[in-house]
Amino acid sequence: MPRPFRLAAVLFLAAAAIVSGACNRRRAVAVPVPAPAVANRDSIDAAARARTDSLARVDQARRDSLARVQAAADSVSRMASMRTEAMRSAVMSPIYFDYDSDALSEDARSKLDAKLPFLSADQAMRLRIAGHADERGSDEYNLALGQRRAAAAKRYLAQRGIADARIEIISYGEERPAEQGADESVWRQNRRAEFEITAGGGQPGTSGS
Amino acid sequence: MTSLHPRALVAAFLVGATAVQAQDTTQKGVRIGLTYERGVRPRVAVLPFAGQHGDSLRVMIGRDLDFSDRIEVEPAAAIGAYEAASGGGTRPPNYGLWKTLGAAAVIQGTANGTGVTVSIHDVARARVAETREFALSGPATGEEWRMAVHGVSDEIERWITGTRGAAQSRILYVRNRQVYVIDSDGAGERALTQGATALSPSWHPSGRYIAYSTFGARGTEIHVRDLRDGTSRRLATASGLNITPEWSPDGQSIAYAHGQENGADLVLAAAFGDGAGARRITVGKGTDNTSPSFSPDGRRLAFTSGRSGHPEVYIADTDGANAELLTPFQFGRPSYRSSPSWSPDGRVVAFQTRGDGEFQVATIALRDRSMKQLTSEGANEDPSWAPDGRHLVFTSSRSGVKQLWILDLETGRSRQLTRSSGGARLAAWSRILGSSP
Numbered sequence A: 001m002p003r004p005f006r007l008a009a010v011l012f013l014a015a016a017a018i019v020s021g022a023c024n025r026r027r028a029v030a031v032p033v034p035a036p037a038v039a040n041r042d043s044i045d046a047a048a049r050a051r052t053d054s055l056a057r058v059d060q061a062r063r064d065s066l067a068r069v070q071a072a073a074d075s076v077s078r079m080a081s082m083r084t085e086a087m088r089s090a091v092m093s094p095i096y097f098d099y100d101s102d103a104l105s106e107d108a109r110s111k112l113d114a115k116l117p118f119l120s121a122d123q124a125m126r127l128r129i130a131g132h133a134d135e136r137g138s139d140e141y142n143l144a145l146g147q148r149r150a151a152a153a154k155r156y157l158a159q160r161g162i163a164d165a166r167i168e169i170i171s172y173g174e175e176r177p178a179e180q181g182a183d184e185s186v187w188r189q190n191r192r193a194e195f196e197i198t199a200g201g202g203q204p205g206t207s208g209s
Numbered sequence B: 001m002t003s004l005h006p007r008a009l010v011a012a013f014l015v016g017a018t019a020v021q022a023q024d025t026t027q028k029g030v031r032i033g034l035t036y037e038r039g040v041r042p043r044v045a046v047l048p049f050a051g052q053h054g055d056s057l058r059v060m061i062g063r064d065l066d067f068s069d070r071i072e073v074e075p076a077a078a079i080g081a082y083e084a085a086s087g088g089g090t091r092p093p094n095y096g097l098w099k100t101l102g103a104a105a106v107i108q109g110t111a112n113g114t115g116v117t118v119s120i121h122d123v124a125r126a127r128v129a130e131t132r133e134f135a136l137s138g139p140a141t142g143e144e145w146r147m148a149v150h151g152v153s154d155e156i157e158r159w160i161t162g163t164r165g166a167a168q169s170r171i172l173y174v175r176n177r178q179v180y181v182i183d184s185d186g187a188g189e190r191a192l193t194q195g196a197t198a199l200s201p202s203w204h205p206s207g208r209y210i211a212y213s214t215f216g217a218r219g220t221e222i223h224v225r226d227l228r229d230g231t232s233r234r235l236a237t238a239s240g241l242n243i244t245p246e247w248s249p250d251g252q253s254i255a256y257a258h259g260q261e262n263g264a265d266l267v268l269a270a271a272f273g274d275g276a277g278a279r280r281i282t283v284g285k286g287t288d289n290t291s292p293s294f295s296p297d298g299r300r301l302a303f304t305s306g307r308s309g310h311p312e313v314y315i316a317d318t319d320g321a322n323a324e325l326l327t328p329f330q331f332g333r334p335s336y337r338s339s340p341s342w343s344p345d346g347r348v349v350a351f352q353t354r355g356d357g358e359f360q361v362a363t364i365a366l367r368d369r370s371m372k373q374l375t376s377e378g379a380n381e382d383p384s385w386a387p388d389g390r391h392l393v394f395t396s397s398r399s400g401v402k403q404l405w406i407l408d409l410e411t412g413r414s415r416q417l418t419r420s421s422g423g424a425r426l427a428a429w430s431r432i433l434g435s436s437p
Helices: A003-026 A036-092 A106-121 A139-159 A184-190 B002-021 B054-067 B076-086 B095-101 B143-161
Strands: A126-132 A167-173 A192-199 B043-046 B105-111 B115-122 B127-135 B170-175 B178-183 B198-203 B209-216 B219-226 B232-234 B241-247 B253-259 B264-270 B289-294 B300-305 B312-317 B336-342 B348-354 B360-365 B371-373 B380-385 B391-396 B403-408 B414-416 B425-429
Touching (some): A126 A139, A139 A167, A139 A192, A139 B241, A139 B253, A139 B264, A139 B336, B043 B054, B054 B076, B054 B143, B105 B143, B170 B198, B178 B198, B198 B425, B209 B241, B219 B253, B360 B380
Antiparallel strands (some): A126 A192, B105 B115, B115 B127, B170 B178, B380 B391, B391 B403, B403 B414
């Protein structure tokens, strides 16, 4: 038992003795003195309970507070990861081309525009743009076409302020189709440029992150 | 088998009769002395060979002569039945019988441990026209041995037609994005590369080296492999796109397409140097220029270019001068022409063309620019000339999966060369090879 509590109990017992002594002096008749031990035990118990409750409340408050902090932290991290997800999805979103063409469609331009704020915000971010072709052209000429598609995407970003050195390009021609098949719905998916984040962008394990 | 006899006899007689009528024209066989009209194939019987591996020799030689499309080879099954009457083994053939059957020549052979002795009989003159012993190096039925046997077939073809055959050759191609090689008769298929995607293989004129492109860390790269010692090295190229290598006819240089961010141009580099000083050939001004093919004299190149807005075949001097459109532009029609291959005689360029449907293989004559479409079944792409200048190998989807097919331009006969799982494409036919790589 902590020392202040023991002291309080002693003072309480002393006070009780004085009160009962005064009573004895006023009434000389022998009145059975209530066992002080019983009253004292109740008090002690009550005090102990109060003490325990108070401790539990403090503990609960501390726990609540910790949970609130944790929740806040979780929410911050969730938002950050949502932001990373949104960033990655915008930056990595592929663009598509017309048959035997490296011209950037309106849709392709808007997808490239959506990448710009993220590329500007994270100067450590580097990209590899891979150009692809559908299976219809010559296997060999399609390698050159894929290169031209990747170059067109890079040129668009570079003209809008993204440093040349941050973007490398490569062509896979028709060798790595996104979809297998032999109709326009498949070919449309395969005439594309893909964007890979090679550094930065919250990429764990890549240089510059 | 016996039911074939009457028909075979009639056919043999008819062909023999035609051959005899055609005495006054064209090529003369150096040993047989008969002359044949274009399109008429002399009938030849290859009798069973005596000695070890005689069966393999007879099958291979008979098949080579058949695949040459210059000679009509008596079916082996029919020969089996006539064999007893014709003498068989190493005894002289029954000239009278073979004459009746319409055969111009009969071939006999005897294998020994180190080679094969082959005799060709002139049936009309009832005598041996030529006998020669050929050395066959390497383990029997191995790669080197088979190449030597193809050389025997090609020499027999020269005895008969006056023109050496092209069986002693191989074809490079791409299967499952690796470079493979296969003998002209479809045997001996094997992988030459493994690992990174490899495309567009090309032969050194000697057959000893090949060049091809790969997907590497710095973009596409060009590799040169020595087939004799198995070593390979990367041709020093600038980073970016480096594709479609093609050896010059003198074997000293490699032309290829190089591009970074503004189209692709053809460049010419020393094949065995450090690659420094690669010289630009084409000035495509941001367009793509790929797939070069040298004229046989090495002074000009045919190539694919998109400079007119869509791919067409162009020709230029190897210094880039005198570039001109070879395949005629068709106004208002969507066309796509690419992948040229200059014929060994220099007179025509084969290429792939597409209008509204699938790609088809066609040729265009240098002199009058007349075009001839050679295929129509399925998609047919990436032709490459055989060293005999009358056969083309190309990719065809006619059997479903893309496989290599060989077309004889004289007779129109075609045969399937590969039956590879995963298909086959981007074929390159070698020149005549020695018996070893």
